[in-house]
Amino acid sequence: MEEFVPFANSNSESETNSRSSSTDSDSQSMHGSISDLKTPQPIEIINYLESHTRNSIPASCVTYRRVKKTPSEIDIEGRCISDITEDDWYHTVCYFGSRSFMNHFKNYLFPNQVAPNLGFAEHEISQSKSIPGKIFCSKEGIPHEVIPALQCSWPSDQTLGFIMKGEKDNGKRKIRIFPTESMINEIRNMACALVPRGYFKKHGERLNSDIEWEIMFPQAERYLESYMSHAQIKCYLVLLAIHKTYIEPKTLNLGLLPEHIRCFMLWECETNYSDWPEHRLGTKLYNVVSNLYQHLAKGELYDYFVKEKNLFHNIQRKYLRLAQRVLHGILETPFVGCYKALRNLRYIDGKSFYPPLDLKKIYEILVDSKMKRSQEEVVKTIEIKDLNQLDVLELKWRQVQETKKKEELKKLEEIRRDSEDSIDMDWMCEKTLDLLKRQPLLSHFINFFIDLATKSSKISTKKQTLLYFKQARYLTRILKDEKHFMEEAEEFLDAINKTERECMKEFREAPGKTVTFDTSDFVIVNGNDTV
Incomplete structure (x- = not known):
C-alpha cells in the first residue's frame, strides 16, 4: 500500500482560483467545518459478504487526479497546435486517498479485525467514535486511541531543518546539544508513519485534503524521550497532568493536545539541555509553563521535525485562549494548580512499587x-x-x-x-x-x-x-x-x-539481584478528569 501514497503536492494555482472572499462569514464557516472535523462521530460498522472483498482494499480508496506537467515534461516541439491535446499538458496520477482509507478502516477494518484482536468487546466497539486519523474507544472503562497509519521511510526533504542540527562548536568547547549529531543519524534510519488525515486551513478551501496524509514520527519521538533527564520527564508529566485536569475537559479535541505538549517539551530540551536542576525543579517547571503560555499567546508551535509546520495554525483562537487562561491560573497559584492535577495521579495498590506521596x-x-x-x-x-x-x-x-x-x-x-x-x-x-x-x-x-x-x-x-x-x-x-x-x-x-x-x-x-515488578503496578486513569 505504501507505493500508492505519495506526498501529495497541491496545485497552488487551482487553490488560489477556488478561494472564496475573505469575509467574516466565510471565516466562521471554515471554523465550523474544522470544529465538525475534530468532533468525534460514531463509526458505521460494515460487514462485507464476499471473501475477496473482505481481504482487499476497496477501489474507492484509489483516486485519480489530472496534474499539470512540469515544463521539462511537456514535449510539443514541432507539433501542430491542432494536434495538441489535454494529455500533452496534463498527466493522470493515481493517489491512495486518505479520507476514503480512513472510512474503510474505521467502518470495516477496525470493528471487524483490529478491535477484536486487541481484545475489545462488541459493545465497546459499537460505542467507538472517530475523527480523521484517530478512533476513540474504551476497554474496560479505560480510554484508548487507535491511530491507523502506513509505514514509510524517513522524508529527508521535509525534515531538512532537523537533519542540519547537531554538534556546534563555539571556538573553545563543544556545547552539549539535544539532539546530538549521532542521535540525528540514528533517527534518519527510523521509519515514519503516514496518518490518513488531510490538512485543513482556517481560511479558504483545501482541494487536496482528501488525498493528503500527515507525516508523524512516533519512533523518533520515543527515541528522543528516552534521552530526557529525570527533571525533564517530571516537567513533561506535570504538563500532561495539568492538561488532563484543566484543559482537556474544556477544549476536548479542538485545542491544545498531548502531542503538542510532547513537541513543546522536545523544543524545551533542545533550547538548553543542561539547564534542568533537580534541586530547583519548581522554578524550572514555572518557567516551562510560562514558555508554553507564550507559545499559546502567539499561536505558534512548530513541528519538531518539519520546521515549516505550525501545529497551532488550524486551531481556533478561542481554544488556545482557554488553555492560556488555565496556564495563567497555574502561574498565579502554582501550588494549588499543580496540587489538584497531581492529586489525580493514582497508583494501583501493589507491594512492589514505591509509596505514593501524601x-x-x-x-x-x-x-x-x-x-x-x-x-x-x-x-x-x-x-x-x-x-x-x-x-x-x-x-x-x-x-x-x-x-x-x-x-x-x-x-x-x-x-x-x-x-x-x-x-x-x-x-x-x-x-x-x-x-x-x-x-x-x-x-x-x-x-x-x-x-x-x-x-x-x-x-x-x-x-x-x-x-x-x-x-x-x-x-x-x-x-x-x-x-x-x-x-x-x-x-x-x-x-x-x-x-x-x-x-x-x-x-x-545479594549483589546479583534483579529488579522485578508486578504486572499490576502501573499508573492508571482515575475517572474522566484524572490521569
Missing part, C-alpha cells in the same frame, strides 16, 4: 485550618520550655499576629465553591514559609525519602537507593539549621544512617 498531608500543612491546633500546641510547648529566650517570645508573638491576620482574612473571604475536594483555588502560597510550616513540611519529606530509599533497596539499584538517602540528608541539614529542631534533626540523621546500613547490607548479601 498530597493531602502536604495540603493540610500549607493550607488547611486543621493545622491551626497543632501550631498552637507547638507555640505553647516552646513557651514552657524556653520561656526566658527572647527569640522564642518573638516567635510566639509573630505566630499570634499571623493567626489573627488569617482569622480576619477568613471573615472577608467569599464562600468557597462546593466541591468534593474543597480545594481553595484562590489560596496564595507564601514566598517564605514560617517556622511552624517549615518544620512539619521538612519532616514529612524526610520520612518520605527514607521510605523511598527503603523500597528502592528492594526493587531498584544501589545508585537509586543512595540518591534517596542523600536527598533525605539534604533536607535534614536544612531542618538542623532551625535551632529549635536540632534534636529532631539528629534523630532523623540516626534513622537515615541506620536504615542506609541495613539497605547496603542487603545489596552486599
